[in-house]
Amino acid sequence: MKYLGLDLGTKTIGLATSDKMGLIATSYKVLHHDNDPESCLDELKLIIETNRIEALVLGLPKNMNNTLGPRAKATIEFKEFLENNINIPIYLEDERLTTKSAESLLIVGNTSRKKRKKVIDKVAATIILQSFLDGRRK
Numbered sequence: 001m002k003y004l005g006l007d008l009g010t011k012t013i014g015l016a017t018s019d020k021m022g023l024i025a026t027s028y029k030v031l032h033h034d035n036d037p038e039s040c041l042d043e044l045k046l047i048i049e050t051n052r053i054e055a056l057v058l059g060l061p062k063n064m065n066n067t068l069g070p071r072a073k074a075t076i077e078f079k080e081f082l083e084n085n086i087n088i089p090i091y092l093e094d095e096r097l098t099t100k101s102a103e104s105l106l107i108v109g110n111t112s113r114k115k116r117k118k119v120i121d122k123v124a125a126t127i128i129l130q131s132f133l134d135g136r137r138k
Helices: 039-050 069-087 098-108 112-136
Strands: 003-008 014-019 025-032 055-060 088-096
Touching: 003 025, 003 039, 003 098, 003 112, 014 039, 014 112, 025 039, 039 069, 039 112, 055 069, 055 112, 069 088, 088 112
Parallel strands: 003 055, 055 088
Antiparallel strands: 003 014, 014 025
16 A cells, blocks of 8 residues: 655645555655645645555644644644545554654754755655554554
8 A cells, every 4th residue: 555644834744655565655745835734735636646645644743741732733624624635544643753853864864954944844754654654564
């Protein structure tokens, strides 16, 4: 099964895809939405169709104490919007500390601050998707 991982931010959505076997996540791209993620629907549909995506994995930004804050609630609303407009399964995956992990990876890889800002969301989406894929194998 092929998956598309999404890291929803306030201005962007980081994307990552899996291989056909659903084993390995790879960074894909970043969509810009300026605080209106619903504006990316047509582009998401095209990506889903073009890449033959069978399910979405949306990062859920829980608080460290496992509660849901404003960003998590916005993510759940976005999931409901997607469910009403895209006819494939959508899974939520805990994404606590993924952006921090993505930034650490990019720093270790000696990526400049300017370049990190452009790619961090799709790297975070890759971490979210890989975490989901690893959890399904267990």
